[in-house]
Amino acid sequence: xxxxxxxGLTHYFGGLRAVHDFHLDLEPGELVGIIGxxxxxxxxxxxxxxxxxxxxxxxxxxxxxxxxxxRPDQIVSLGIARTFQTIRLFKELTVLDNVRIAHxxxxxxxxxxxxxxxxxxxxxxxxxxxxxxxxxxxxxLLEQANWVASSLPYGLQRRLEIARALATEPRLLLLDEPAxxxxxxxxxxxMELIQWIRRRFDLTILLIEHQMRVxxxxxxxxxxxxxxxxxxxxxPAEIQSNPRVIEAYLGxxxxx
Amino acid sequence: xxxxxxxxxxxxxxxxxxxxASLPFSVRRWTMPILLVxxxxxxxxxxxxxxxxxxxxxxxxxxxIILTASLNLxxxxxxxxxxxxxxxxxxxxxxxxxxxxxxFPRWGLEAYIAYLFPIALLVxxxxxxxxxxxxxxPSFRTRGDYLAIVTLAWxxxxxxxxxxxxxxxxxxxxxxxxxxxxxxWVYVWVVFTIYLLRxxxxxxxxxxxxxxREDEIASSLVSVDTRKVKITVFVVAAFFAGIAGGLxxxxxxxxxxxxxxxxxxxxxxxxxxxxxxxxxxGSILGATVYTVLLELLRPLQVWRxxxxxxxxxxxxxxxxxxxxxMQEWPFLIPREERAExxxxxxxxxxxxxxxxxxxxxxxxxxx
Ligand SMILES: Nc1ncnc2c1ncn2[C@@H]1O[C@H](COP(=O)(O)OP(=O)(O)OP(=O)(O)O)[C@@H](O)[C@H]1O
Ligand SMILES: [Mg+2]
Numbered sequence: 119x120x121x122x123x124x125x126g127l128t129h130y131f132g133g134l135r136a137v138h139d140f141h142l143d144l145e146p147g148e149l150v151g152i153i154g155x156x157x158x159x160x161x162x163x164x165x166x167x168x169x170x171x172x173x174x175x176x177x178x179x180x181x182x183x184x185x186x187x188x189r190p191d192q193i194v195s196l197g198i199a200r201t202f203q204t205i206r207l208f209k210e211l212t213v214l215d216n217v218r219i220a221h222x223x224x225x226x227x228x229x230x231x232x233x234x235x236x237x238x239x240x241x242x243x244x245x246x247x248x249x250x251x252x253x254x255x256x257x258x259l260l261e262q263a264n265w266v267a268s269s270l271p272y273g274l275q276r277r278l279e280i281a282r283a284l285a286t287e288p289r290l291l292l293l294d295e296p297a298x299x300x301x302x303x304x305x306x307x308x309m310e311l312i313q314w315i316r317r318r319f320d321l322t323i324l325l326i327e328h329q330m331r332v333x334x335x336x337x338x339x340x341x342x343x344x345x346x347x348x349x350x351x352x353x354p355a356e357i358q359s360n361p362r363v364i365e366a367y368l369g370x371x372x373x374x
Numbered sequence: 375x376x377x378x379x380x381x382x383x384x385x386x387x388x389x390x391x392x393x394x395a396s397l398p399f400s401v402r403r404w405t406m407p408i409l410l411v412x413x414x415x416x417x418x419x420x421x422x423x424x425x426x427x428x429x430x431x432x433x434x435x436x437x438x439i440i441l442t443a444s445l446n447l448x449x450x451x452x453x454x455x456x457x458x459x460x461x462x463x464x465x466x467x468x469x470x471x472x473x474x475x476x477x478f479p480r481w482g483l484e485a486y487i488a489y490l491f492p493i494a495l496l497v498x499x500x501x502x503x504x505x506x507x508x509x510x511x512p513s514f515r516t517r518g519d520y521l522a523i524v525t526l527a528w529x530x531x532x533x534x535x536x537x538x539x540x541x542x543x544x545x546x547x548x549x550x551x552x553x554x555x556x557x558x559w560v561y562v563w564v565v566f567t568i569y570l571l572r573x574x575x576x577x578x579x580x581x582x583x584x585x586x587r588e589d590e591i592a593s594s595l596v597s598v599d600t601r602k603v604k605i606t607v608f609v610v611a612a613f614f615a616g617i618a619g620g621l622x623x624x625x626x627x628x629x630x631x632x633x634x635x636x637x638x639x640x641x642x643x644x645x646x647x648x649x650x651x652x653x654x655x656g657s658i659l660g661a662t663v664y665t666v667l668l669e670l671l672r673p674l675q676v677w678r679x680x681x682x683x684x685x686x687x688x689x690x691x692x693x694x695x696x697x698x699x700m701q702e703w704p705f706l707i708p709r710e711e712r713a714e715x716x717x718x719x720x721x722x723x724x725x726x727x728x729x730x731x732x733x734x735x736x737x738x739x740x741x
Contacts, residue, residue, distance in 0.1 A: 168595055189601075190594040199596070206592040208585050210700060214716070218578075219585045223597035225578045229606050232577035233570040239577065244710070246578075247719065255723050263720060264713065286597050310735045 121146045121322050122167075122290060127176030129162055136162040138346040140176070144290070149316060149323045151337035153330075153357075155366055158343040160326045161203055164292050168200055169193045180290065195223040199288035201279045203295045203326075209268035213259060213278055216267050217250040220285035250285065256318070257281040273304045277311070284315065290322045291315075297329045305329060309336055334358065342366070399704065399714075406655075406705035410565070418558050429557055431669050433625050436560035437618045438661035440567045442645040443654050444614035447607050449643070450651030450699075451575065453587030456608070458509075458525030459615050459642045461532040462502040464634035466616025467623040468542060470498035474624070475550040491554045495563070495620040502616025503609045510608040514601055529636055536631040547630025548623075555625040563621060567614055568654055568706070574610065575654065576708050583607050584652065637679060641668075644682050647689045650696030655703035660696065 120143040127140040137159040144150060152160050166173045169190040178185040185193055199220075208216050225246065231239040254260045257277060262270060270278060276296060283291060293312070297305045309332055316323055327333045333340060334354040342350040342357060344366040350357055357363055394402070416424070424432070441459060448456045473494040478487055513524045537545045574580050582603040585593040594600045623629045641664070649660020664685075671678040689696065709715065 170591060170595070189599075190591075191597050191599045194595060194597040202592070206589050208588040208592070210588060211581075211584055215581055215584070219581045219593070219598060220596040222578055222582055222599070227578070229574065229579055229610065232579055233573045233610075235573050239573075243577065247710070247716075248723075251716075251719060251723050255727055260720060260723065264716065282596055307735065314735055 120144055121181060122324075123177075123179040124167070125177045127163070127166060127178065128174050129159075129166055129171060129176075130174045135346050137166065137173075137343075140343075140346075140348060142341065144322055144324060146289075146322055147316075147320070149312075149325065149336060149338050151333040151340040152324065152326045152343060153328070153333055153340060154343035154349075157345075159346040160343055161294055162346075163343075164200060164294055164324075164326065167193075167292065168198060191223060194286050194288075197287070197289035198292065199283035199286045199290075200292035201276075201283055201294055201296060203298060205272075205275050205279055207267040207275055207279055207282070209266070211267060212263065213254065213265050213267055213270065214247075214250055214263045216278060216282050217253060217285045218246050220282045221246045221250065223286065253281055253285055257284075272299060273307075276300070276308070280311070280315065284319060288319075288321065290324065293323065293325045293327075295326050295328060297327060297332050305332060308332070312336060403704050406703055414558070414561060430625065431666065432557050433555060433560050433621075435662050435665045436557075436564045437621050437625075438642070438645060438665050439564050439658050440614055440618040440621070441642045442649065442661040443568060443571055443657040444611040444618075445642050446646050446649075446651065446654070446657045447571065447574075447583065447611045449646050450653070450656075451580065451583045451587060452604065452607055453651075454604070455522040456525045456611075457522055457636070457639050457643065458527075458529035458532075459611075460634040460636070460638035461525070461529040462506060462612040462615035463619035463622065463638070464532050464536060464629075464631070465502040465505050466495070466498035466619030467629050467634070468498075468536065468548065468619075469501040469616070470494040470620030471548055471551050471623045471629060472542065473497060474552065474554065475548075487552060488554060491559075491624065495617050498620040499613045499616035502619065503613035506609040506612025507605065509612075510605040514604040514608070526636070529634075529639055533631045533635055536634075543630070545631060547628055547633075549628040551624050551627045551629075553624065553627055555621045560621055560625075563617060567617070568658070571610075571614070572654055572706050572708070574607075576711055579603055579606060587652075637682070640686060641682050644686045644689070647686065647694065647696050650698030650701065651694075652700045653696075653698040653702055654706050656696055656698030656701070659698060 122142065122144040124140060124142040127137055128135070129137045140163060152163065154160055162171070165171045167178055167185065169185065169188050169192070173186060176186075180193075180196055180198060183196055185196075208219065211219075225242050227236070227239040227242050230236070251260065251263060254263050257280070259274065259278060259281060262274065267275065267278060280293070280296070296312070297308055300308060312323065312325070313336060315321060325333070325337060337354060340352065340354060340357045341348055342360075342363050349362045349366060350360045352360070441463065445456065445459045448454050474487055474491065478484065478490050478494070483490060509524060509528055513521045536542070542548050582593065582598045582600070585596070585598055586600050586603060590600055619634075645660040645664045646657065647660075648664055649658070650656025668678060668681070671681060704712070
């Protein structure tokens, strides 16, 4: 049974049809890529899945839960986490706090418990602190735990965004152009990292990426969007030889 | 944005700051507790050597600390713009006063009024918190200037409603309160307030609040129930404004709707932005400096009311984060959050790592 099931997803921004009749079945453990030229509607698909926008039409089911109409935080609690095309860390907070915030939904204590430092608060806070630091350690960010997020070098900010997403304990991870702005060396590390977290956290991953090297290198299946329409779907090899894809990308980027 | 600072103060402040910073942490952490204890001793002994006027100023400082720290939750930590804090103060002031002047005596409890005073304050605070809930619900459906407009309207509505209820004096005001607020009592409430707010700030709710200020969408996408956090924080802030209102009513012993006008709210805003956003220490500082400043400016008479709004505008332009924006006095940071504790925990985790040797590939070419 697919972990994520999208049917007939359509979204309009005013008169602009950003996504049209999008379908997707993700099997547990898959790593699927979405590619397409600028403005194709890729990020919009992520925003629809995570509840940032409510789709004009269509269904999104995650592990049997209907996601349409749910708030983003409810959707995250169900097990979907994401990163952003342009980094959206809590810049002025510490690395540790960035990760701790992502424990919100799994914390049970209430305001009174917090204000009076009742045992439940003390216990859960200690747990959060320890788990957040452990996760940072796993992700190679422990030494920077007390840094303000904005002071991290770019590559580590990307890494922290992934760590923060992982802190919500997702089953499905949505990565929106994780390699954007990286140099070839950093991209190689990133590809290794993505495959590592996928195994380590037993994740299903949906990945938007412009860097063909990344998509072709690690995705098992690829969907190609153009002007909101799905124009192709298949394995990396199939996509690379698809004439419609080559046409859509013509003059923009050679598919190597 | 490049902001001109109070650079003329630098030659004075820098050496002091450097000297202070060079003290070991074990010394620095005692600075505030010692100051506080001194303060309490002074407060308790004050009737014998501080004149009534300065006792009053001390009390106003305390009340303003409560108002400022609580508003800082909403305007500083959360980054929203609430401008009606005096409205909640009014609710607390009137409710507490009605209790001590009418209700308790009618129940034959006049003799115990001093002991019942904290209860009157709490009920006033709860009433203010309840009105806060009513305001927060519709206001936080969307983000932005909506809250500013709603709270502005709220402040004006409270004032005109109070002016039109004759039973509690209408525009003439309400009196008959005993002078139950003493320097010592006020500072018990100040410590209580700061302690509770500090605990809140260093919890899930506090971090959630800060994350909303930084990026609300990202916040909800890492599982923060932003609406719940916003409403909770707003209600807590209103509650403490109500407490401050009750304390205020029982020191001046006469309240009227004009005491809780937009001007009063503006004063609180000035204290928040002067002391520094997202900083309880900043609020203590801002409230103290501004309250004393206003007292010293008494000779200016009516003109001193220009100081507040003017200072607010200048602050927002030149130093929007205030003196201690986003910084905290070490003593206001919970023990387990302090650098050395976190470092110890990190060390333990590092020690454990060897056993698993399973960290993510870091790669040599990044950064
Ligand atoms: N909030 C919005 N309001 C109006 N139009 C929007 C909004 N968000 C996206 N769009 C439009 O919808 C279309 C799809 O945008 P989207 O961001 O999904 O593209 P994308 O495939 O992610 O492109 P890119 O590769 O540049 O990130 C674009 O034409 C864009 O201008
Ligand atoms: Mg995009």
